[in-house]
Amino acid sequence: MIPNTKRTSLSPKSVRRVANPTPPDRTPGNVFASHREYKKWTRARISTHHTMLDATRTYVRGPGDSRAHPGGSNEVPFQRVAVTGIHATGVPLEDLIRAASLLIEAMAMRRHYMEISNQSFPSTLALYLTSRDVPQRMPDKHRQSADFNQALLSIDNNAAEQYLQLKNSSSEELHRPLANITLSPQRSDSRFPLVSTLSVVRPADTIRTSIESHEDILQPLLPGVYLDPWACPMPPDRHYTCRWVRGVVSVYRSEADANADRPLPYRTLSFQQYIEDLGRLTAMIADGPLKSFCFRRLSYLSSKFKMHALLNELHELALQKAVPHRDFYNISITSYKPTSTLRKVDTHIHAASCMNQKHLLRFIKRTLRQHANEVVALQNGNPMTLKLVFEEMQLDAYDLNVDILDVHADRNTFHRFDKFNAKYNPVGESRLREVFLKTDNYMNGTYFANIIKEVMGDLQENKYTYSEPRISIYCKNKQEWTKLATWAVRNDVHSPHVRWLVQVPRLYDIYRINKLLKNFQEFLNNLFEPLFEVSVDPSSNPDLHKFLAHVIGFDSVDDESKPENPILHEDVKTPEEWDDEENPPYAYYLYYMYANIVALNQLRKEQGLNTFVLRPHCGEAGPATHLSAGFLLAENISHGLMLRKVPVLQYVYYLAQIFIAMSPLSNNSLFLRYHRNPLPDFFARGLRVTLSTDDPLQFHYTREPLMEEYSIAAQAWKFSSCDMCELARNSVIMSGFPHEMKQYWLGPEYLREGPAGNDITRTNVPDVRISFRHETLLDELDNLFTMKQYWLGPEYLREGPAGNDITRTNVPDVRISFRHETLLDELDNLFTAPVT
Numbered sequence: 001m002i003p004n005t006k007r008t009s010l011s012p013k014s015v016r017r018v019a020n021p022t023p024p025d026r027t028p029g030n031v032f033a034s035h036r037e038y039k040k041w042t043r044a045r046i047s048t049h050h051t052m053l054d055a056t057r058t059y060v061r062g063p064g065d066s067r068a069h070p071g072g073s074n075e076v077p078f079q080r081v082a083v084t085g086i087h088a089t090g091v092p093l094e095d096l097i098r099a100a101s102l103l104i105e106a107m108a109m110r111r112h113y114m115e116i117s118n119q120s121f122p123s124t125l126a127l128y129l130t131s132r133d134v135p136q137r138m139p140d141k142h143r144q145s146a147d148f149n150q151a152l153l154s155i156d157n158n159a160a161e162q163y164l165q166l167k168n169s170s171s172e173e174l175h176r177p178l179a180n181i182t183l184s185p186q187r188s189d190s191r192f193p194l195v196s197t198l199s200v201v202r203p204a205d206t207i208r209t210s211i212e213s214h215e216d217i218l219q220p221l222l223p224g225v226y227l228d229p230w231a232c233p234m235p236p237d238r239h240y241t242c243r244w245v246r247g248v249v250s251v252y253r254s255e256a257d258a259n260a261d262r263p264l265p266y267r268t269l270s271f272q273q274y275i276e277d278l279g280r281l282t283a284m285i286a287d288g289p290l291k292s293f294c295f296r297r298l299s300y301l302s303s304k305f306k307m308h309a310l311l312n313e314l315h316e317l318a319l320q321k322a323v324p325h326r327d328f329y330n331i332s333i334t335s336y337k338p339t340s341t342l343r344k345v346d347t348h349i350h351a352a353s354c355m356n357q358k359h360l361l362r363f364i365k366r367t368l369r370q371h372a373n374e375v376v377a378l379q380n381g382n383p384m385t386l387k388l389v390f391e392e393m394q395l396d397a398y399d400l401n402v403d404i405l406d407v408h409a410d411r412n413t414f415h416r417f418d419k420f421n422a423k424y425n426p427v428g429e430s431r432l433r434e435v436f437l438k439t440d441n442y443m444n445g446t447y448f449a450n451i452i453k454e455v456m457g458d459l460q461e462n463k464y465t466y467s468e469p470r471i472s473i474y475c476k477n478k479q480e481w482t483k484l485a486t487w488a489v490r491n492d493v494h495s496p497h498v499r500w501l502v503q504v505p506r507l508y509d510i511y512r513i514n515k516l517l518k519n520f521q522e523f524l525n526n527l528f529e530p531l532f533e534v535s536v537d538p539s540s541n542p543d544l545h546k547f548l549a550h551v552i553g554f555d556s557v558d559d560e561s562k563p564e565n566p567i568l569h570e571d572v573k574t575p576e577e578w579d580d581e582e583n584p585p586y587a588y589y590l591y592y593m594y595a596n597i598v599a600l601n602q603l604r605k606e607q608g609l610n611t612f613v614l615r616p617h618c619g620e621a622g623p624a625t626h627l628s629a630g631f632l633l634a635e636n637i638s639h640g641l642m643l644r645k646v647p648v649l650q651y652v653y654y655l656a657q658i659f660i661a662m663s664p665l666s667n668n669s670l671f672l673r674y675h676r677n678p679l680p681d682f683f684a685r686g687l688r689v690t691l692s693t694d695d696p697l698q699f700h701y702t703r704e705p706l707m708e709e710y711s712i713a714a715q716a717w718k719f720s721s722c723d724m725c726e727l728a729r730n731s732v733i734m735s736g737f738p739h740e741m742k743q744y745w746l747g748p749e750y751l752r753e754g755p756a757g758n759d760i761t762r763t764n765v766p767d768v769r770i771s772f773r774h775e776t777l778l779d780e781l782d783n784l785f786t787m788k789q790y791w792l793g794p795e796y797l798r799e800g801p802a803g804n805d806i807t808r809t810n811v812p813d814v815r816i817s818f819r820h821e822t823l824l825d826e827l828d829n830l831f832t833a834p835v836t
């Protein structure tokens with residue numbers, strides 16, 4: 001009764017495959033039949049060729065892989081684990097059909113939210129969602145030959161020895177020119193190329209230097225020319241008018257249009273729609289059969305990864321060894337620099353705590369020695385020098401030590417976010433935080449700028465580490481944006497290693513109690529009005545305009561475990577009506593940030609300016625609704641710990657390949673002990689996780705906090721070198737650095753999913769791993785999307801009764817016929833009308 005699907009049936013072909021493998025053309029028992037063959041392999045194991053898109057791609061051949069060029073197909077040879085048979089997912093067909101329809105609905109929702117806000121969505125999944133049939137995979141015929149001719153590996157002791165002692169080969173072949181580099185200091189992405197500020201074509205033979213940044217590329221070409229990092233295009237004033245409509249900005253071409261209520265045709269997403277979608281997700285999370293289905297799939301994915309590691313670990317390691325001058329640290333020990341190094345991006349870190357405690361201590365001592373008589377604050381209208389501030393606390397530079405500074409998280413901060421927040425105050429004094437760690441104080445944040453620049457200097461020295469620090473906008477008044485931008489531009493705080501995110505603490509209730517704000521609308525005014533003004537007319541606030549070119553998006557921060565009213569309904573108060581002292585719920589904050597970013601991005605795109613993404617703290621603690629809201633609204637999230645308790649969400653985060661910046665050391669001090677952290681599980685299942693530091697001031701000890709994070713993860717969870725490189729690669733893809741820089745770091749075609757987008761010579765991740773992840777994901781999607789025909793019947797696309805299947809839809813053909821014939825009659829009337 002149940003027709004077999006192509007993928008899940010045990011086809012005669014695969015039976016034959018098992019019974020009668022094509023005999024290998026090599027002596028069994030040895031990878032290399034002769035020494036000569038080993039030499040040949042050494043010489044020719046790296047080859048490049050041009051892909052269809054005319055970009056160069058490098059292949060590294062593992063020992064035992066055939067010399068036949070894989071150019072004809074994208075099939076990467078390795079040991080695959082396959083599941084065949086009709087009950088492939090292990091649940092009854094009815095459950096599978098239901099689960100598939102719900103999960104596809106969830107993904108379609110996310111696609112819509114991402115599309116209208118200019119945030120990214122995986123292209124493969126989009127293809128599945130839009131095409132009528134399940135997209136075609138590689139034909140079985142090909143897979144059969146690939147399995148036996150290309151991936152033959154039979155290891156004896158000798159070969160294993162060779163495997164593990166591969167030497168570096170020359171990297172001559174690896175240096176290849178990248179044509180026509182378009183450069184821009186702004187965040188850019190491939191979908192919306194920006195107006196470029198500079199366009200440079202490099203001759204092929206000058207490429208052999210380390211390319212770190214735009215400055216690095218340009219300086220040798222333009223000796224003596226100072227490149228202004230704050231240079232960016234200055235589009236003309238559009239004279240648009242902006243007005244608030246129920247908490248979201250509407251943009252009008254002119255004042256007259258605004259009065260007539262004719263907004264520009266920007267896409268929007270109403271609060272009602274959002275509440276409805278959120279409700280659908282909440283229902284899905286609670287759905288019993290769906291929960292079991294997702295839980296089973298997640299368990300399967302864990303086991304599958306274990307099998308993959310068991311079978312391919314050595315192969316992956318061999319491929320990594322075969323790549324010259326690339327490893328996890330990438331410290332070049334040879335006389336010339338590598339073309340590009342494996343980059344790591346710290347995708348979640350707060351600017352106010354981006355230095356470690358020792359660094360802050362030394363900085364304070366040094367400042368106290370050198371600038372003791374500088375006026376740093378006012379007390380009751382009287383100027384206070386730095387010396388005086390310390391004298392009042394009865395401290396001198398000699399006494400100060402890390403213990404007195406007392407900024408490190410300890411046992412007392414576990415489940416006490418309030419205590420943790422207090423750790424931001426050095427020596428427990430908010431005055432020192434004010435003087436040293438704020439951008440807006442009596443001396444306009446000079447000290448903070450200086451220490452941030454020292455951290456940036458360290459990053460530049462490390463070369464391979466990049467970071468995306470969060471800097472605060474509190475939304476107490478409208479001048480905050482200008483002050484922040486002026487701070488950055490006047491103090492020249494910038495680095496090619498840094499892109500900013502703006503964090504908005506959810507502190508409306510505090511300001512309301514202190515009577516700084518009347519209602520939530522004023523909070524939104526302070527956040528967004530300056531941005532719309534400067535985007536309409538950049539010359540109205542040049543500093544802010546320049547600063548925004550270095551900003552990639554918004555973050556929403558605060559203690560998620562605070563109790564909140566979890567029920568959001570359609571008739572909840574609008575921001576204008578929200579004037580009580582209660583804080584709006586998390587999902588409410590996030591929607592109004594998202595909805596205004598949607599409008600802002602469309603305006604900025606029209607102006608040729610960089611757009612912003614939403615990357616909130618989400619799922620560190622608190623209810624599952626936070627993660628549902630993040631699933632709909634955010635391009636990626638930080639933490640995501642609570643996914644471990646919500647299998648349905650965890651599975652859709654996997655299917656939609658949403659990046660999650662996790663910080664296990666931070667969790668260890670605040671919410672979840674290290675050994676219980678779900679990161680290794682998430683990683684095994686194929687969720688796109690990265691490692692990040694959160695707050696080096698509170699959690700880390702060394703000058704390289706990100707390396708500390710990787711190192712502890714590797715030790716505690718036994719990550720292989722391939723795992724570590726995969727995490728690093730994830731962090732680069734997740735980051736908001738410009739498209740062109742990502743091309744240098746990952747390969748020109750990094751946006752293509754699967755092995756076609758990987759370049760092992762840059763990422764040090766073998767194609768084997770990327771293929772495994774990609775094929776596993778496609779298998780999951782195939783399982784779900786082949787069910788599509790079951791909801792409505794295989795002919796559901798045909799109009800009229802021919803497309804109806806009453807056994808599935810429960811709609812009688814009578815009704816469908818009536819609808820169809822009525823429509824045809826109307827059309828007939830129109831088309832047969834006499835021509836006048």
Ligand SMILES: [Zn+2]
Nearest residue numbers: 348350617694
């Ligand atoms: Zn954080």
